[in-house]
Amino acid sequence: MARVSIRDLSVAFGSVKVLTNLDLEIDEGEFIVLLGPSGCGKSTLLNSIAGLLDVSAGQVWIDGKNVTWEEPKDRGIGMVFQSYALYPRMSVEGNLSFGLKMARVPRDEIARRIKAAAALLHIEPLMKRRPSELSGGQRQRVAIGRALVRDVHVFLFDEPLSNLDAALRTELRVELKRLHRELRNSTMIYVTHDQIEALTLADRIAVMHAGVIQQLDEPRNIYHKPANRFVAGFVGSPAMNFHTGTFRIDQGEPWFEHKELRQPLQGYEFSGDPKPGQPVTLGIRPEHVQVGANGAAVHTAVADLIEPMGAETIVWTKIAGAPFSVRLDGEASLEVGEDLQLVFPPRRLNLFDAESGVRL
Amino acid sequence: MTNAAVTSGLEFPTGSVAAVGPHGPRPKRLSIARIGVYAFLVVSALFFLAPLWVMIVTSLKTMPEIRQGDLFNWPRDFTFEPWVKAWTTACTGRICEGINPGFWNSVKITVPSVAISIVAAALNGYALSFWRFRGAGFFFGLLLFGAFVPYQTVIYPLIIFTREVGLFATLPGIILIHTIFGMPILTLLYRNYFAALPEELFKAARVDGAGFWAIFIRIIMPMSIPITIVAVILQTTGIWNDFLFGVVFAGRDNMPMTVQLNNIVTTTTGTREYNVNMAATILTAAVPLTVYFLSGRFFVRGIAAGAVKG
Amino acid sequence: MAQRRRLVNTIMPVIGSLPMISVGVGVYIIGIAYSIALSFTDSRLFPKFNFVGTESYERLWNTERWLVSVENIWVFGAGIIVFQMTFGYLLAVFIDQRIRQEDAFRTIFLYPFAMSLIVTGLIWQWMLDPALGLNSVLTKLGLDIDLALLVDRSTAIYGLVLGGVWHGVGVTMAIMLAGLRGIDAEIWKAARVDGIPVWRTYVFIALPMLQGSIITALVLQATSVVRVYDLVIGMTQGGPGIATQMPAVFVIEHIQHRQNVALGMAAATMMLIPVLAVVGAKWIYDWRTARRRRIEALQVT
Secondary structure, three states, X not given: OOOEEEEEEEEEEXXXXXXXXXXXXXXXXXXXXXXXXXXXXXXXXXXXXXOOOOXXXXXXXXXXEEOOOOOHHHOOEEEEOOOOOOOOOOOHHHHHHHHHHHOXXXXXXXXXXXXXXXXXXXXXXXXXXXXXXXXXXXXXXXXXXXXXXXXXXXXXXEOOOOOOOHHHHHHHHHHHHHHHHHOOOOEEEEEEOOHHHHHHHOOEEEEEEOOEEEEEEOXXXXXXXXXEHHHHHHOOOOOOEEEEEEEEEEOOEEEEEEOOXXXXXOOOOOOOOOOOOOEEEEEEXXXXXXEOOOOOOOEEEXXXXXXXXXXXXXXXXXXXXXXXXXXXXXXXXXXXXXXXXXXXXXXXXXEEEOOOOEEO | OOOOOEOOOOOOXXXXXXXXOOOOOOOOOOOHHHHHHHHHHHHHHHXXXXXXXXXXXXXXXXXXXXHOOOOOOOOOOOOOHHHHHHHHOOOEOOEOOOOHHHHXXXXXXXHXXXXXXXXXXXXXXXXXXXXXXXXXXXXXXXXXXXXXXXXXHHHHHHHHHHHHOXXXXXXXXXXXXXXXXXXXXXHHHHHHHHHOOOHHHHHHHHHOOOXXXXXXXXXXXXXXXXXXHHHHHHHHHHHHHOOHHHHHHHOHHHOOHHHHHHXXXXXXXXXXXXXXXXXXXXXHXXXXXXXXXXXXXXXXXXXXXXXXOO | OHHHHHHHHHHHHHHHOHHHHHHHXXXXXXXXXXXXXXXXXXXXXXXXXXXXXXXXXHHHOOOHHHHHHHHHXXXXXXXXXXXXXXXXXXXXXXXXXXXXXXXXXXXXXXHHHHOOHHHHHHHHHHHOOOOOOHHHHHHHOOOOOOOOHHHOOOOHHHHHHHHHHHHHHHHHHHHHHHHHHOOOHHHHHHHHHOOOOHHHHXXXXXXXXXXXXXXXXXXXXXXXHHOOOHHHHHHOOOOOOOOOOOHHHHHHHHHOOOOOHHHHHHHHXXXXXXXXXXXXXXXXXXXXXXXXXXXXXXXXX
């Protein structure tokens, strides 16, 4: 029953329009990630769902109820903040119980809920401690616990891992995924700018830019079939290689042409219908480039710069005058100045309209 | 940039805004809480403004009207005479020259005191921040401790000292006293400000060959305008408003405005002329009030640095 | 050449700090020592180092004027602190409510601090005048409240508290407001999501987080309470009778017209002790906070 429905939502601050006519349907029990760069509107959307922000137009529905005018506490949500926002002068137990005491929940019920949340999150031994005496991971768990004890089914996360160092981030990411699995009918709406978090945690990702959802899809499709140039460039590290050129039809076969780069598009799954002569952008991920000479078109490039990263090696070259990166296995031995033969498998290509960025 | 919201097969109804039901911004009810907040603030504001209002209207009334009570009423018989009298002919003891000698004395006291105490404190703060020499920390701690010491504990030795060197009841004497008592707060102010300046600046200047005074005059002071404004405001207000030191150290010839005001108001010869007294009070408060209203945020910053004068 | 330059650069800072050093040593070490020493003498009009032990202190604690002063400073201090802290925090909380006219209100609440304490005393003396002050307005309105605090020995001290609060509460408000604004915005959001009413957030969550601001405000208030002189002179001159005598007034009176330097110095020394206590307490608090932070930084991995 924990569906979240955002209908025709617009949020503006004065004359600045952050979100315009946004629609989003979130399933019960889904883990959806709002992904995008700073200023794309993802936090605004989350805060609007929470009720911390007034919307300019549109509606927010949670659990079949129109909560657009409801206070956050009446929306059936729990929220975890970037800084965790634990009350510093209260113990963990105090933090977990304060909201419930305000709501006049009976004492034994409070104790029961705290016990259940503490067991789920493994924070039983921390009950008497103050937030300043907890590690980053423990604080996050207490913050989640504070949302858990509210007996709600929608959890909102506002970049909870951004303040942590890389090692801790990885560890807590795994914990979050495990938690979602254990709380089977809880819907989780998660905001981040980190695409790795998005790809690993989400059931679906909503990639946002300038207040508009660019693509709403499973991580697999976001990664393999980005809907537009922005999504293609934002997701994936190192970023996708792009070349802007022209779409041609040569003897009935589709081609991409840019200066000396000529790539046949035979075997590429078209989503759109490009016209001959149309300016288009071709993209291919560094990890999808094949080294070798078995393909319809072989491109030669010279290795300019090599970045060994242990498990993989990134090789920077130039194709048609633009920098081009190729990902090789970490064991590959290569030297600067060596010639490379590169093949682009058509299934791995991405074609976008040069102006609108839409996938073709 | 694309404007397409692409979905992956999940249906959502088009035209999905329900025709009825809450949508858009929450209706802004002027809740009781909000009214209460404004009410509290307005009543408090009235509490703070009332004395000022009373001062002003009383100073513009005639004595007969004042004797009728009606403290808050605008004068029926409007008159500027109390002001003229306060400035030129009000009596301090046996001398009836109004409060304007006090005004000029206050000016003569305040301007040099502010200037000297600021230069000394800036110098001290500078030496402490950038040239930490042995014992500097101890002396600074001493100065800080001094900021909290009640004036009365050290006032007598200062009286004896100024008497011995012939500075008691002189203008240089009172200037010296104000400089001394301004040091702790101002040095703290400057030291904290300098501590926040990047030390690389100082190091670069040393590498360039500049010495103690050169760096101070050419580099540090030009960068210290904001804090100097705060210091000037703090000191001007504090020194102008001072009463205790004026009473003890200034002497009859250099009586500051605050002391003269008190003498005018507490003269027991004849009837108390409340309107003149109020006019004199406003005149005395005028300078720091003007500084306050003109300085805005700088004043608040000065307080934040711990204004303890008075 | 380099040698001389280094010497110059070592001496110059010391010369530059001469004002601070001379003031620090001259006034606050020698001066205080001098005052304390004199309190053990029998000086009258002039300082004489004829030591008589604790005679002055014994006389002090047998002087009604002094005993009244001490009692008054406690009543005054308690009144000032209680009212300024409560009223100041309330003002800060209400101003924090995103009022459109915030700047205007803040200007109004702070302007009394720009006025001299002698001016404050004189204004409030006029406001509390029994015949022509607030009383006359109240009588005309038919209200039977007697606000002529300064005429009555038992209520005069409350008049002083009123004037003091009017003068200084703006500063307390500014300090508390700065503290409130320094609280992480997400704490307010979390409390709102938790369903905690706004006023409870201010009292049970924000206020405990404001320890630093509270202590700053308390220290400032305590030090200005101990020194209170101008306000008393302006408002009551210590009267009626000796009902509003204060230690600071006592000291000055005895140095000047009462011609008993030793007694005055004994009083001045007594004034030093509570200040030392408060300042010492604050230093211990600061030291312990710094130590706790250092330990926390090591613990949390």
